[in-house]
Amino acid sequence: MxxxxxxxxxxxxxxxxxxxxxxxxxxxxxxxxxxxxxxxxxxxxxxxxxxxxxxxxxxxxxxxxxxxxxxxxxxxxxxxxxxxxxxxxxxxxxxxxxxxxxxxxxxxxxxxxxxxxxxxxxxxxxxxxxxxxxxxxxxxxxxxxxxxxxxDRVGSNDLIYTVMTYLLSHFQETLTLGSVAENLGVNKFALSKIFSGVFHTNFNQYLNEIRLNYASSLLENTDRRITDIYLEAGFESQRTFNRVFRQRYGRTPGEYRKSFWEQENTDIMKT
Structure with missing residues (x-):
């Protein structure tokens, strides 16, 4: 199944x-x-x-x-x-x-x-x-x-699981649909169908979600520079990072960090 x-x-x-x-x-x-x-x-x-x-x-x-x-x-x-x-x-x-x-x-x-x-x-x-x-x-x-x-050592031969574990292990690298398909030994059109049919998104959007999860955690839990964060998360440019970040969170990375810490301080004071 x-x-x-x-x-x-x-x-x-x-x-x-x-x-x-x-x-x-x-x-x-x-x-x-x-x-x-x-x-x-x-x-x-x-x-x-x-x-x-x-x-x-x-x-x-x-x-x-x-x-x-x-x-x-x-x-x-x-x-x-x-x-x-x-x-x-x-x-x-x-x-x-x-x-x-x-x-x-x-x-x-x-x-x-x-x-x-x-x-x-x-x-x-x-x-x-x-x-x-x-x-x-x-x-x-x-x-x-x-x-x-x-x-990837968890027993499963399912292609969906193989794709997901590969991306989770390599999202900080430069990846394309073609390069991932080649490394996994599958047809890139079949791979594209997995993202559209199972995840209801495309390859780039799914990869960006993984990278954004990682980047947002660093924004919330560290004081590292945003330049260092987007590079470590796998984004090739700050312009791309800012664009996809704003699309998901409705604010810039800097605004997100400021808002998060202000809200956390408010909640701490209430407890």
């Missing part, structure tokens, strides 16, 4: 649900999975991981995953979706690597992670600043439990 692609619009969201069979899919968000009742089977790539009450998993962005439920008892799971932009210093790790095993058993879950999850569940709906704070605590503590591997 060909996996479906989902684009998560909200920067941070929480869903409580009774789990059921969910076919293979992937999306551009970090997905946190917390089983609060019963059991759940989490599939990532070609592997299937059993989860029980109290177990926790982190599904990194752009990984094909699915869910299965075989238990007939009471099952409940909380799903937390967070934009890559909220990951701060973990951005590069999330884009290029993933856990060899994404599941942390209840007994090995750090108390700070349990507390963060409890607060999120209690609040139910949190703003982006609070969500970002909890997310980074969770990622920091969970990192100690994971052995990381390159995303």
């Amino acid at each position: 060909q996996p479906s692609y989902e684009e998560k619009k909200e920067k941070f969201s929480i869903i409580r649900k009774k789990p059921h069979h969910v076919p293979p899919h992937l999306h551009n968000a970090i997905e946190l999975v917390y089983v609060t009742k019963g059991e759940l089977e989490l599939g990532v790539g070609c592997e299937l991981y059993h989860m029980e009450q109290g177990d926790f998993a982190v599904v990194f962005p752009d990984l094909i995953h699915h869910y299965q439920v075989f238990s007939h008892g009471k099952n409940e799971v909380y799903l937390f979706y967070a934009s890559l932009e909220l990951s701060g210093p973990f951005m590069t790790l999330l884009q290029k690597k993933c856990p060899e095993n994404p599941v942390i058993s209840r007994g090995k879950l750090h108390e700070e992670v349990k507390n963060a999850l409890g607060c999120l569940i209690k609040d139910k709906k949190v703003n982006e600043v609070v969500g970002q704070a909890y997310l980074q605590i969770i990622l920091y503590r969970c990192r100690e439990n994971f052995r990381f591997i390159e995303k």
Whole structure:
């Protein structure tokens, strides 16, 4: 079955649900999975991981995953979706690597992670600043439990997944549709159809989204010069960077950074 692609619009969201069979899919968000009742089977790539009450998993962005439920008892799971932009210093790790095993058993879950999850569940709906704070605590503590591997080592022969992992590993380089097709050994017209048919965009727009996610995180979490940021993100000129940045965010990179820090300071003062 060909996996479906989902684009998560909200920067941070929480869903409580009774789990059921969910076919293979992937999306551009970090997905946190917390089983609060019963059991759940989490599939990532070609592997299937059993989860029980109290177990926790982190599904990194752009990984094909699915869910299965075989238990007939009471099952409940909380799903937390967070934009890559909220990951701060973990951005590069999330884009290029993933856990060899994404599941942390209840007994090995750090108390700070349990507390963060409890607060999120209690609040139910949190703003982006609070969500970002909890997310980074969770990622920091969970990192100690994971052995990381390159995303292209996750078992899947699916061309969609191969394309995505290649771009996530090479987006800082000069890329064209033709060069990517050649390196992957596929026809560039077939590759073009993947972007239009699956992602509902074209190659350049999809590549720019990856680069913009990376650049916006650097704007939010560092004081590095904008010139350094756009070059590190893979943009060849500041003019192109400014144009696509304004198209997505409705403001220049400098205005974006200023607005972000002003809003964060305001939210901190309110807490």
